Amino acid sequence: MTVGAVRVLRSEWTKVRSVASTAWTLGLAVVVTVGLGVLISALVRSEWDDMPARERVAFDATYVSFAGTSLGQLAMIVFGVLVVSSEYSTGMIRTSLAAVPRRGVFLAAKVAVATALALVVGMVTSFAAFFAGQAALGGHSTSLGGPGVLRAVVGGGLYMTLIAVFSMGVAVMLRGPMLSLGILMPFFFLISNVLGNVSATERIGRYLPDQAGGRIMRVVTAPGDDTPYGPWGGLGIMALWAVAALACGYALLRKRDA
Protein backbone atom coordinates (compact mmCIF):
# COMPACT_ATOMS: atom_id res chain seq x y z
CA MET A 1 0.00 0.00 0.00
CA THR A 2 1.32 3.42 -0.87
CA VAL A 3 2.00 6.15 1.66
CA GLY A 4 -0.82 8.18 0.12
CA ALA A 5 -3.37 5.41 0.63
CA VAL A 6 -2.38 4.95 4.29
CA ARG A 7 -2.86 8.69 4.86
CA VAL A 8 -6.32 8.64 3.35
CA LEU A 9 -7.25 5.59 5.45
CA ARG A 10 -6.20 7.42 8.63
CA SER A 11 -8.17 10.46 7.52
CA GLU A 12 -11.30 8.40 6.92
CA TRP A 13 -10.88 6.70 10.29
CA THR A 14 -10.79 10.13 11.95
CA LYS A 15 -13.93 11.09 10.05
CA VAL A 16 -15.92 8.00 10.97
CA ARG A 17 -14.98 8.02 14.66
CA SER A 18 -15.64 11.75 15.12
CA VAL A 19 -19.37 11.78 14.38
CA ALA A 20 -22.03 10.67 16.82
CA SER A 21 -24.04 8.77 14.20
CA THR A 22 -21.37 6.04 14.07
CA ALA A 23 -21.77 5.06 17.73
CA TRP A 24 -25.55 5.42 17.54
CA THR A 25 -26.15 3.27 14.50
CA LEU A 26 -23.64 0.55 15.37
CA GLY A 27 -24.71 0.49 19.00
CA LEU A 28 -28.32 0.14 17.95
CA ALA A 29 -27.40 -2.71 15.59
CA VAL A 30 -25.89 -4.68 18.50
CA VAL A 31 -28.64 -3.95 21.00
CA VAL A 32 -31.55 -4.61 18.66
CA THR A 33 -30.11 -7.79 17.12
CA VAL A 34 -29.09 -9.33 20.44
CA GLY A 35 -32.11 -8.09 22.38
CA LEU A 36 -34.70 -9.25 19.89
CA GLY A 37 -32.84 -12.55 19.46
CA VAL A 38 -32.98 -13.22 23.22
CA LEU A 39 -36.65 -12.25 23.36
CA ILE A 40 -37.67 -14.58 20.56
CA SER A 41 -35.45 -17.39 21.89
CA ALA A 42 -37.13 -17.09 25.29
CA LEU A 43 -40.53 -17.10 23.60
CA VAL A 44 -39.70 -20.26 21.67
CA ARG A 45 -38.57 -21.99 24.85
CA SER A 46 -41.80 -21.16 26.68
CA GLU A 47 -43.97 -22.24 23.75
CA TRP A 48 -41.93 -25.37 23.04
CA ASP A 49 -44.53 -27.79 24.38
CA ASP A 50 -47.19 -26.39 22.06
CA MET A 51 -44.94 -26.67 18.98
CA PRO A 52 -46.13 -29.21 16.35
CA ALA A 53 -43.78 -32.16 15.80
CA ARG A 54 -43.19 -31.13 12.20
CA GLU A 55 -41.73 -27.82 13.35
CA ARG A 56 -39.64 -29.50 16.04
CA VAL A 57 -37.88 -31.54 13.36
CA ALA A 58 -36.88 -28.40 11.45
CA PHE A 59 -36.04 -26.49 14.63
CA ASP A 60 -32.82 -24.53 14.21
CA ALA A 61 -31.53 -23.26 17.57
CA THR A 62 -28.76 -21.22 15.92
CA TYR A 63 -31.08 -19.51 13.46
CA VAL A 64 -33.61 -18.65 16.18
CA SER A 65 -30.95 -16.75 18.11
CA PHE A 66 -30.38 -14.61 14.99
CA ALA A 67 -34.06 -13.66 14.77
CA GLY A 68 -33.18 -10.07 15.71
CA THR A 69 -31.11 -9.65 12.55
CA SER A 70 -34.10 -8.67 10.42
CA LEU A 71 -34.56 -5.54 12.52
CA GLY A 72 -30.95 -5.03 13.62
CA GLN A 73 -29.74 -4.99 10.03
CA LEU A 74 -31.72 -1.79 9.48
CA ALA A 75 -29.30 0.01 11.84
CA MET A 76 -26.41 -1.40 9.79
CA ILE A 77 -28.06 -0.03 6.66
CA VAL A 78 -28.35 3.40 8.27
CA PHE A 79 -24.67 3.22 9.24
CA GLY A 80 -23.61 2.32 5.70
CA VAL A 81 -25.78 5.02 4.16
CA LEU A 82 -24.74 7.79 6.56
CA VAL A 83 -21.01 7.10 6.24
CA VAL A 84 -21.29 7.93 2.54
CA SER A 85 -24.25 10.26 2.14
CA SER A 86 -23.35 12.60 5.00
CA GLU A 87 -20.51 13.74 2.72
CA TYR A 88 -23.12 14.88 0.22
CA SER A 89 -25.84 16.18 2.52
CA THR A 90 -23.36 18.38 4.41
CA GLY A 91 -21.32 19.58 1.42
CA MET A 92 -18.22 17.97 2.96
CA ILE A 93 -17.71 16.06 -0.30
CA ARG A 94 -16.22 19.16 -1.96
CA THR A 95 -13.71 19.60 0.86
CA SER A 96 -12.94 15.87 0.84
CA LEU A 97 -12.36 15.64 -2.91
CA ALA A 98 -10.26 18.80 -2.93
CA ALA A 99 -8.04 17.09 -0.33
CA VAL A 100 -8.09 13.71 -2.12
CA PRO A 101 -8.73 14.34 -5.83
CA ARG A 102 -8.15 10.69 -6.77
CA ARG A 103 -11.74 9.60 -6.34
CA GLY A 104 -10.98 5.88 -6.47
CA VAL A 105 -8.56 6.24 -3.54
CA PHE A 106 -11.09 8.36 -1.65
CA LEU A 107 -13.91 5.86 -2.12
CA ALA A 108 -11.76 2.80 -1.46
CA ALA A 109 -10.42 4.27 1.79
CA LYS A 110 -13.86 5.30 3.00
CA VAL A 111 -15.40 1.92 2.21
CA ALA A 112 -12.43 0.00 3.66
CA VAL A 113 -12.56 1.85 6.99
CA ALA A 114 -16.34 1.59 7.32
CA THR A 115 -16.29 -2.07 6.30
CA ALA A 116 -13.61 -2.94 8.85
CA LEU A 117 -15.65 -1.24 11.55
CA ALA A 118 -18.85 -2.99 10.43
CA LEU A 119 -17.00 -6.32 10.44
CA VAL A 120 -15.85 -5.91 14.04
CA VAL A 121 -19.29 -4.81 15.20
CA GLY A 122 -20.97 -7.49 13.06
CA MET A 123 -18.88 -10.26 14.62
CA VAL A 124 -19.43 -8.98 18.16
CA THR A 125 -23.16 -8.80 17.43
CA SER A 126 -23.29 -12.25 15.94
CA PHE A 127 -21.43 -14.01 18.76
CA ALA A 128 -23.31 -12.06 21.41
CA ALA A 129 -26.65 -12.88 19.77
CA PHE A 130 -25.71 -16.55 19.57
CA PHE A 131 -24.57 -16.98 23.18
CA ALA A 132 -27.36 -14.86 24.63
CA GLY A 133 -29.91 -16.62 22.45
CA GLN A 134 -28.68 -20.09 23.43
CA ALA A 135 -28.83 -19.14 27.11
CA ALA A 136 -32.43 -18.05 26.61
CA LEU A 137 -33.31 -21.29 24.80
CA GLY A 138 -32.20 -23.31 27.83
CA GLY A 139 -32.63 -27.05 27.22
CA HIS A 140 -33.22 -26.62 23.49
CA SER A 141 -29.96 -24.79 22.81
CA THR A 142 -27.03 -25.87 20.71
CA SER A 143 -23.30 -25.18 21.13
CA LEU A 144 -20.60 -23.57 19.03
CA GLY A 145 -19.02 -27.02 18.53
CA GLY A 146 -22.12 -28.44 16.81
CA PRO A 147 -21.93 -29.20 13.08
CA GLY A 148 -22.19 -25.99 11.02
CA VAL A 149 -22.81 -23.80 14.05
CA LEU A 150 -19.52 -21.89 14.04
CA ARG A 151 -19.91 -21.33 10.30
CA ALA A 152 -23.39 -19.88 10.91
CA VAL A 153 -22.21 -17.57 13.70
CA VAL A 154 -19.20 -16.27 11.74
CA GLY A 155 -21.50 -16.01 8.72
CA GLY A 156 -23.92 -13.90 10.75
CA GLY A 157 -21.14 -11.38 11.31
CA LEU A 158 -20.27 -11.40 7.62
CA TYR A 159 -23.94 -10.95 6.73
CA MET A 160 -24.17 -7.79 8.86
CA THR A 161 -20.96 -6.48 7.27
CA LEU A 162 -22.13 -7.11 3.71
CA ILE A 163 -25.48 -5.45 4.30
CA ALA A 164 -23.57 -2.31 5.37
CA VAL A 165 -21.25 -2.51 2.34
CA PHE A 166 -24.18 -2.92 -0.04
CA SER A 167 -25.81 0.15 1.56
CA MET A 168 -22.60 2.15 1.06
CA GLY A 169 -22.60 1.28 -2.63
CA VAL A 170 -26.23 2.32 -3.03
CA ALA A 171 -25.56 5.57 -1.15
CA VAL A 172 -22.62 6.41 -3.44
CA MET A 173 -24.99 6.00 -6.39
CA LEU A 174 -27.90 7.97 -4.93
CA ARG A 175 -25.94 10.50 -2.79
CA GLY A 176 -28.82 11.79 -0.66
CA PRO A 177 -29.45 10.03 2.69
CA MET A 178 -33.25 10.35 2.48
CA LEU A 179 -33.44 8.81 -0.97
CA SER A 180 -31.00 6.01 -0.06
CA LEU A 181 -32.76 5.13 3.19
CA GLY A 182 -36.17 5.56 1.60
CA ILE A 183 -35.30 2.81 -0.86
CA LEU A 184 -33.16 0.48 1.27
CA MET A 185 -35.22 0.34 4.50
CA PRO A 186 -38.56 -0.70 3.00
CA PHE A 187 -36.78 -2.97 0.56
CA PHE A 188 -34.95 -5.01 3.19
CA PHE A 189 -37.65 -4.85 5.84
CA LEU A 190 -40.65 -5.64 3.65
CA ILE A 191 -40.31 -6.07 -0.07
CA SER A 192 -37.46 -8.57 -0.06
CA ASN A 193 -39.28 -10.76 2.50
CA VAL A 194 -42.43 -10.73 0.43
CA LEU A 195 -40.59 -11.55 -2.80
CA GLY A 196 -38.64 -14.31 -1.07
CA ASN A 197 -41.66 -16.00 0.52
CA VAL A 198 -44.43 -15.71 -2.04
CA SER A 199 -44.29 -18.78 -4.26
CA ALA A 200 -44.72 -16.78 -7.48
CA THR A 201 -41.62 -14.70 -6.91
CA GLU A 202 -39.63 -17.06 -4.72
CA ARG A 203 -37.34 -18.25 -7.50
CA ILE A 204 -36.15 -14.72 -8.19
CA GLY A 205 -36.54 -13.49 -4.62
CA ARG A 206 -34.00 -15.89 -3.25
CA TYR A 207 -31.26 -14.23 -5.30
CA LEU A 208 -31.82 -10.91 -3.52
CA PRO A 209 -28.87 -9.91 -1.30
CA ASP A 210 -30.46 -10.51 2.09
CA GLN A 211 -32.36 -13.66 1.08
CA ALA A 212 -29.22 -15.26 -0.38
CA GLY A 213 -26.86 -14.03 2.34
CA GLY A 214 -29.18 -15.00 5.19
CA ARG A 215 -28.86 -18.68 4.36
CA ILE A 216 -25.45 -18.85 6.01
CA MET A 217 -27.07 -18.32 9.42
CA ARG A 218 -29.09 -21.55 9.07
CA VAL A 219 -27.75 -24.82 10.40
CA VAL A 220 -30.80 -27.02 9.81
CA THR A 221 -32.24 -27.21 6.31
CA ALA A 222 -36.01 -27.37 6.27
CA PRO A 223 -37.44 -30.53 4.64
CA GLY A 224 -38.28 -29.96 0.97
CA ASP A 225 -35.92 -26.98 0.70
CA ASP A 226 -34.73 -26.81 -2.92
CA THR A 227 -32.54 -23.70 -2.69
CA PRO A 228 -29.95 -24.05 -5.47
CA TYR A 229 -27.03 -22.70 -3.45
CA GLY A 230 -25.36 -23.59 -0.17
CA PRO A 231 -24.54 -21.31 2.78
CA TRP A 232 -21.27 -19.98 1.29
CA GLY A 233 -22.79 -19.80 -2.18
CA GLY A 234 -25.56 -17.62 -0.78
CA LEU A 235 -23.08 -15.35 0.97
CA GLY A 236 -21.13 -15.17 -2.31
CA ILE A 237 -24.27 -13.97 -4.11
CA MET A 238 -24.70 -11.28 -1.46
CA ALA A 239 -21.05 -10.26 -1.82
CA LEU A 240 -21.54 -9.94 -5.60
CA TRP A 241 -24.46 -7.57 -4.96
CA ALA A 242 -22.27 -5.45 -2.69
CA VAL A 243 -19.40 -5.38 -5.20
CA ALA A 244 -21.80 -4.49 -8.04
CA ALA A 245 -23.32 -1.63 -6.01
CA LEU A 246 -19.86 -0.26 -5.22
CA ALA A 247 -18.72 -0.60 -8.84
CA CYS A 248 -21.77 1.32 -10.10
CA GLY A 249 -21.23 3.93 -7.40
CA TYR A 250 -17.58 4.33 -8.34
CA ALA A 251 -18.40 4.66 -12.05
CA LEU A 252 -20.84 7.47 -11.22
CA LEU A 253 -18.51 9.16 -8.71
CA ARG A 254 -15.71 9.20 -11.27
CA LYS A 255 -17.59 11.14 -13.90
CA ARG A 256 -19.89 13.25 -11.75
CA ASP A 257 -19.32 16.86 -10.75
CA ALA A 258 -18.88 17.04 -6.99
Add this chain to the structure above:
Amino acid sequence: MIEVEGLTKRYGEKVAVNGLTFTVRPGVVTGFLGPNGSGKSTTMRMVLGLDRPSAGAVRIDGLPYGRLQDPLRHVGALLDAKALHGGRSAFHHLLALAQSNGIPRSRVDEVLDTVGLTAVARKKARGFSLGMGQRLGIAGALLGDPRILMFDEPVNGLDPEGIHWIRTLMKSLAAQGRTVFVSSHLMSEMALTADHLVVIGQGRLLADTSMADFIRHNARSYVRVRSPQREQLLDVLRAAGTVPVEAGGGVLEVDGAAAERIGELAARHGIVLHELSPRQASLEEAFMRLTAESVEYHARAETSSGGWGDAGGGRGGGKVT
Protein backbone atom coordinates in the same frame (compact mmCIF):
# COMPACT_ATOMS: atom_id res chain seq x y z
CA MET B 1 0.33 30.37 -10.27
CA ILE B 2 -3.06 29.38 -11.66
CA GLU B 3 -3.35 29.17 -15.42
CA VAL B 4 -6.83 28.96 -16.89
CA GLU B 5 -6.98 28.20 -20.58
CA GLY B 6 -10.06 28.17 -22.77
CA LEU B 7 -12.11 26.94 -19.80
CA THR B 8 -15.70 26.12 -20.71
CA LYS B 9 -18.52 24.51 -18.75
CA ARG B 10 -21.87 23.62 -20.26
CA TYR B 11 -24.89 22.29 -18.42
CA GLY B 12 -26.98 20.96 -21.26
CA GLU B 13 -27.91 24.01 -23.35
CA LYS B 14 -26.73 26.53 -20.78
CA VAL B 15 -23.13 27.75 -20.96
CA ALA B 16 -21.99 28.65 -17.43
CA VAL B 17 -18.36 29.36 -18.30
CA ASN B 18 -17.37 30.28 -21.80
CA GLY B 19 -13.78 30.06 -23.06
CA LEU B 20 -12.12 31.72 -20.06
CA THR B 21 -8.40 32.35 -20.35
CA PHE B 22 -6.42 34.16 -17.68
CA THR B 23 -3.50 33.71 -15.31
CA VAL B 24 -3.44 34.37 -11.58
CA ARG B 25 0.03 35.45 -10.49
CA PRO B 26 1.80 35.22 -7.14
CA GLY B 27 2.55 38.16 -4.88
CA VAL B 28 -0.70 40.05 -5.40
CA VAL B 29 -4.35 39.67 -4.49
CA THR B 30 -6.28 38.94 -7.66
CA GLY B 31 -9.96 39.78 -7.48
CA PHE B 32 -12.36 37.59 -9.42
CA LEU B 33 -15.29 39.84 -10.04
CA GLY B 34 -18.66 39.25 -11.61
CA PRO B 35 -22.37 39.49 -10.81
CA ASN B 36 -24.06 36.59 -9.01
CA GLY B 37 -24.47 33.68 -11.40
CA SER B 38 -21.71 34.82 -13.73
CA GLY B 39 -19.72 31.59 -13.34
CA LYS B 40 -17.19 32.47 -10.62
CA SER B 41 -17.94 29.51 -8.36
CA THR B 42 -18.13 27.10 -11.29
CA THR B 43 -14.71 28.29 -12.43
CA MET B 44 -13.25 27.83 -8.94
CA ARG B 45 -14.70 24.33 -8.67
CA MET B 46 -13.07 23.46 -12.00
CA VAL B 47 -9.74 24.81 -10.72
CA LEU B 48 -10.02 22.28 -7.86
CA GLY B 49 -10.98 19.44 -10.16
CA LEU B 50 -14.41 19.13 -8.51
CA ASP B 51 -16.29 19.88 -11.71
CA ARG B 52 -15.12 18.55 -15.03
CA PRO B 53 -14.63 21.22 -17.73
CA SER B 54 -16.54 20.74 -21.01
CA ALA B 55 -13.47 22.16 -22.73
CA GLY B 56 -10.19 23.80 -21.80
CA ALA B 57 -7.90 23.18 -18.86
CA VAL B 58 -6.59 24.55 -15.59
CA ARG B 59 -2.99 24.14 -14.48
CA ILE B 60 -1.68 24.72 -10.96
CA ASP B 61 2.04 25.46 -11.11
CA GLY B 62 2.04 23.62 -14.43
CA LEU B 63 0.01 20.56 -13.37
CA PRO B 64 -3.68 19.66 -13.42
CA TYR B 65 -5.09 19.71 -9.87
CA GLY B 66 -5.64 15.95 -9.83
CA ARG B 67 -1.95 15.28 -10.41
CA LEU B 68 -0.70 17.38 -7.49
CA GLN B 69 0.98 15.35 -4.78
CA ASP B 70 -0.76 16.32 -1.51
CA PRO B 71 -2.88 19.07 -3.10
CA LEU B 72 -3.61 20.86 0.19
CA ARG B 73 0.10 21.71 0.39
CA HIS B 74 -0.20 23.49 -2.98
CA VAL B 75 -3.67 25.00 -2.98
CA GLY B 76 -5.85 26.05 -0.05
CA ALA B 77 -9.42 26.85 -0.88
CA LEU B 78 -12.47 28.23 0.85
CA LEU B 79 -15.37 27.36 -1.41
CA ASP B 80 -18.22 27.78 0.99
CA ALA B 81 -18.32 27.82 4.73
CA LYS B 82 -20.83 24.98 4.83
CA ALA B 83 -18.63 22.43 3.06
CA LEU B 84 -18.17 20.44 6.27
CA HIS B 85 -19.98 17.93 8.49
CA GLY B 86 -21.82 19.89 11.18
CA GLY B 87 -21.66 16.96 13.60
CA ARG B 88 -17.88 16.95 13.64
CA SER B 89 -15.76 19.22 15.82
CA ALA B 90 -13.58 21.88 14.25
CA PHE B 91 -10.52 19.99 15.48
CA HIS B 92 -11.51 16.65 13.96
CA HIS B 93 -12.57 18.28 10.70
CA LEU B 94 -9.12 19.80 10.32
CA LEU B 95 -7.36 16.68 11.63
CA ALA B 96 -9.00 14.50 8.95
CA LEU B 97 -7.94 16.99 6.26
CA ALA B 98 -4.40 17.16 7.62
CA GLN B 99 -4.02 13.37 7.79
CA SER B 100 -5.17 12.92 4.19
CA ASN B 101 -2.31 15.11 2.98
CA GLY B 102 0.39 14.07 5.45
CA ILE B 103 0.28 17.40 7.28
CA PRO B 104 1.54 17.16 10.90
CA ARG B 105 -1.08 17.21 13.66
CA SER B 106 0.59 20.22 15.30
CA ARG B 107 -0.39 22.29 12.29
CA VAL B 108 -4.09 21.83 13.18
CA ASP B 109 -3.61 23.66 16.48
CA GLU B 110 -1.58 26.34 14.71
CA VAL B 111 -4.26 27.20 12.16
CA LEU B 112 -7.00 27.04 14.80
CA ASP B 113 -5.01 29.63 16.70
CA THR B 114 -4.45 31.74 13.57
CA VAL B 115 -8.18 32.01 12.89
CA GLY B 116 -9.06 32.40 16.57
CA LEU B 117 -11.08 29.20 17.02
CA THR B 118 -8.92 27.48 19.65
CA ALA B 119 -11.53 27.99 22.36
CA VAL B 120 -14.26 26.24 20.35
CA ALA B 121 -12.02 23.63 18.65
CA ARG B 122 -13.80 20.72 20.37
CA LYS B 123 -17.31 22.04 19.69
CA LYS B 124 -19.44 20.73 16.87
CA ALA B 125 -19.27 22.94 13.78
CA ARG B 126 -23.09 22.83 13.57
CA GLY B 127 -23.31 25.41 16.35
CA PHE B 128 -20.94 27.85 14.67
CA SER B 129 -22.05 31.28 13.47
CA LEU B 130 -21.52 32.15 9.81
CA GLY B 131 -18.39 34.07 10.75
CA MET B 132 -16.97 31.15 12.74
CA GLY B 133 -17.78 28.75 9.90
CA GLN B 134 -15.96 31.07 7.52
CA ARG B 135 -12.96 31.12 9.85
CA LEU B 136 -12.95 27.33 10.05
CA GLY B 137 -13.04 27.16 6.25
CA ILE B 138 -10.07 29.52 6.10
CA ALA B 139 -8.24 27.41 8.69
CA GLY B 140 -8.71 24.46 6.32
CA ALA B 141 -7.32 26.52 3.45
CA LEU B 142 -4.25 27.54 5.46
CA LEU B 143 -3.64 24.02 6.81
CA GLY B 144 -1.10 22.88 4.22
CA ASP B 145 0.74 26.22 4.21
CA PRO B 146 -0.01 26.42 0.47
CA ARG B 147 1.53 28.81 -2.04
CA ILE B 148 -1.85 29.32 -3.69
CA LEU B 149 -5.01 30.40 -1.89
CA MET B 150 -8.47 30.65 -3.31
CA PHE B 151 -11.47 32.19 -1.54
CA ASP B 152 -15.00 32.20 -2.92
CA GLU B 153 -16.97 35.20 -1.59
CA PRO B 154 -15.13 35.11 1.75
CA VAL B 155 -16.76 38.20 3.26
CA ASN B 156 -20.36 37.21 2.55
CA GLY B 157 -22.45 37.66 5.65
CA LEU B 158 -19.57 38.70 7.87
CA ASP B 159 -19.60 41.54 10.39
CA PRO B 160 -17.26 44.52 9.84
CA GLU B 161 -14.66 43.07 12.18
CA GLY B 162 -14.65 39.79 10.27
CA ILE B 163 -14.44 41.57 6.93
CA HIS B 164 -11.48 43.59 8.13
CA TRP B 165 -9.78 40.44 9.42
CA ILE B 166 -10.16 38.60 6.11
CA ARG B 167 -9.02 41.61 4.11
CA THR B 168 -5.87 41.97 6.21
CA LEU B 169 -5.22 38.23 6.01
CA MET B 170 -5.47 38.15 2.20
CA LYS B 171 -3.15 41.11 1.84
CA SER B 172 -0.56 39.62 4.19
CA LEU B 173 -0.70 36.27 2.34
CA ALA B 174 -0.03 38.04 -0.95
CA ALA B 175 2.75 40.07 0.66
CA GLN B 176 4.41 36.75 1.59
CA GLY B 177 4.62 36.05 -2.15
CA ARG B 178 1.64 33.70 -2.32
CA THR B 179 -0.94 33.60 -5.08
CA VAL B 180 -4.26 34.87 -3.73
CA PHE B 181 -7.38 34.53 -5.84
CA VAL B 182 -10.59 35.85 -4.31
CA SER B 183 -14.04 36.13 -5.81
CA SER B 184 -16.69 38.72 -5.05
CA HIS B 185 -19.75 40.25 -6.63
CA LEU B 186 -18.96 43.57 -4.95
CA MET B 187 -16.65 45.98 -6.73
CA SER B 188 -16.38 48.08 -3.58
CA GLU B 189 -15.01 45.11 -1.64
CA MET B 190 -12.50 44.25 -4.36
CA ALA B 191 -11.37 47.85 -4.60
CA LEU B 192 -10.18 47.62 -1.00
CA THR B 193 -8.43 44.29 -1.33
CA ALA B 194 -7.34 43.39 -4.83
CA ASP B 195 -4.31 44.56 -6.78
CA HIS B 196 -5.42 42.86 -9.95
CA LEU B 197 -8.85 42.18 -11.40
CA VAL B 198 -10.34 39.44 -13.51
CA VAL B 199 -13.88 40.47 -14.42
CA ILE B 200 -16.41 38.05 -15.92
CA GLY B 201 -20.02 38.34 -16.98
CA GLN B 202 -22.18 35.47 -18.19
CA GLY B 203 -19.17 33.18 -18.07
CA ARG B 204 -17.08 35.33 -20.38
CA LEU B 205 -13.93 37.28 -19.64
CA LEU B 206 -14.68 41.01 -19.66
CA ALA B 207 -11.46 42.43 -18.27
CA ASP B 208 -8.09 41.29 -16.98
CA THR B 209 -6.48 44.40 -15.63
CA SER B 210 -4.70 45.96 -12.68
CA MET B 211 -6.94 47.62 -10.12
CA ALA B 212 -5.10 50.91 -10.60
CA ASP B 213 -5.84 50.88 -14.31
CA PHE B 214 -9.43 49.92 -13.75
CA ILE B 215 -9.91 52.83 -11.38
CA ARG B 216 -8.04 55.25 -13.63
CA HIS B 217 -10.17 54.38 -16.63
CA ASN B 218 -13.46 54.38 -14.84
CA ALA B 219 -14.14 57.79 -13.36
CA ARG B 220 -16.49 57.63 -10.43
CA SER B 221 -18.46 59.93 -8.22
CA TYR B 222 -17.00 59.86 -4.78
CA VAL B 223 -15.76 62.07 -2.02
CA ARG B 224 -12.06 62.41 -1.50
CA VAL B 225 -11.10 62.58 2.16
CA ARG B 226 -7.80 62.91 3.94
CA SER B 227 -7.32 62.66 7.66
CA PRO B 228 -4.41 62.09 10.06
CA GLN B 229 -6.81 59.74 11.96
CA ARG B 230 -7.27 57.52 8.95
CA GLU B 231 -8.09 54.23 10.75
CA GLN B 232 -10.61 55.90 13.04
CA LEU B 233 -12.21 57.65 10.09
CA LEU B 234 -12.39 54.34 8.18
CA ASP B 235 -14.27 52.73 11.06
CA VAL B 236 -16.70 55.62 11.32
CA LEU B 237 -17.31 55.69 7.57
CA ARG B 238 -17.89 51.94 7.36
CA ALA B 239 -20.14 51.98 10.37
CA ALA B 240 -22.16 54.67 8.61
CA GLY B 241 -22.66 52.34 5.65
CA THR B 242 -20.36 54.15 3.23
CA VAL B 243 -17.70 52.49 1.10
CA PRO B 244 -14.26 54.01 1.68
CA VAL B 245 -11.56 53.06 -0.83
CA GLU B 246 -7.90 53.55 -0.04
CA ALA B 247 -6.33 55.37 -2.97
CA GLY B 248 -2.76 55.69 -1.72
CA GLY B 249 -0.98 58.63 -0.12
CA GLY B 250 -3.34 58.52 2.84
CA VAL B 251 -6.30 59.46 0.66
CA LEU B 252 -9.68 57.83 1.14
CA GLU B 253 -12.23 57.86 -1.62
CA VAL B 254 -15.71 57.45 -0.23
CA ASP B 255 -18.63 56.11 -2.21
CA GLY B 256 -22.19 56.39 -1.05
CA ALA B 257 -22.16 59.58 1.02
CA ALA B 258 -22.31 63.30 0.32
CA ALA B 259 -19.41 65.50 1.40
CA GLU B 260 -21.72 67.24 3.89
CA ARG B 261 -22.53 63.98 5.64
CA ILE B 262 -18.90 62.90 5.85
CA GLY B 263 -17.97 66.26 7.31
CA GLU B 264 -20.71 65.94 9.91
CA LEU B 265 -19.72 62.37 10.75
CA ALA B 266 -16.11 63.38 11.23
CA ALA B 267 -17.11 66.34 13.41
CA ARG B 268 -19.37 64.18 15.59
CA HIS B 269 -16.49 61.77 16.25
CA GLY B 270 -13.90 64.50 16.66
CA ILE B 271 -11.86 63.43 13.64
CA VAL B 272 -9.62 66.02 11.96
CA LEU B 273 -10.01 66.29 8.18
CA HIS B 274 -7.30 67.67 5.93
CA GLU B 275 -9.30 67.37 2.76
CA LEU B 276 -12.94 66.88 1.80
CA SER B 277 -13.87 67.20 -1.86
CA PRO B 278 -16.64 65.67 -4.01
CA ARG B 279 -15.67 63.88 -7.26
CA GLN B 280 -17.82 62.08 -9.83
CA ALA B 281 -18.88 58.67 -11.32
CA SER B 282 -18.55 55.49 -9.24
CA LEU B 283 -16.42 52.41 -9.67
CA GLU B 284 -19.36 50.19 -8.75
CA GLU B 285 -21.32 51.85 -11.55
CA ALA B 286 -18.51 51.24 -14.00
CA PHE B 287 -18.50 47.59 -12.98
CA MET B 288 -22.27 47.30 -13.29
CA ARG B 289 -22.13 48.95 -16.70
CA LEU B 290 -19.32 46.65 -17.78
CA THR B 291 -21.07 43.45 -16.71
CA ALA B 292 -24.50 44.54 -17.94
CA GLU B 293 -22.94 45.10 -21.33
CA SER B 294 -21.63 41.55 -21.46
CA VAL B 295 -24.95 40.52 -22.97
CA GLU B 296 -24.73 43.27 -25.54
CA TYR B 297 -21.08 42.44 -26.16
CA HIS B 298 -21.99 38.86 -26.78
CA ALA B 299 -24.48 39.87 -29.48
CA ARG B 300 -22.09 42.37 -31.03
CA ALA B 301 -19.17 39.98 -31.12
CA GLU B 302 -21.11 37.71 -33.45
CA THR B 303 -21.29 40.41 -36.13
CA SER B 304 -18.12 42.43 -35.58
CA SER B 305 -14.79 42.14 -33.84
CA GLY B 306 -15.51 45.13 -31.61
CA GLY B 307 -14.58 44.55 -27.98
CA TRP B 308 -16.33 46.04 -24.99
CA GLY B 309 -13.89 48.90 -25.03
CA ASP B 310 -16.00 50.45 -27.79
CA ALA B 311 -19.21 49.75 -25.99
CA GLY B 312 -18.39 52.29 -23.29
CA GLY B 313 -17.20 51.79 -19.74
CA GLY B 314 -13.49 51.18 -19.29
CA ARG B 315 -11.49 52.21 -22.28
CA GLY B 316 -8.29 50.19 -22.44
CA GLY B 317 -8.30 49.03 -18.82
CA GLY B 318 -5.23 46.83 -19.20
CA LYS B 319 -5.68 43.76 -21.34
CA VAL B 320 -9.26 43.60 -22.47
CA THR B 321 -10.60 40.53 -24.13
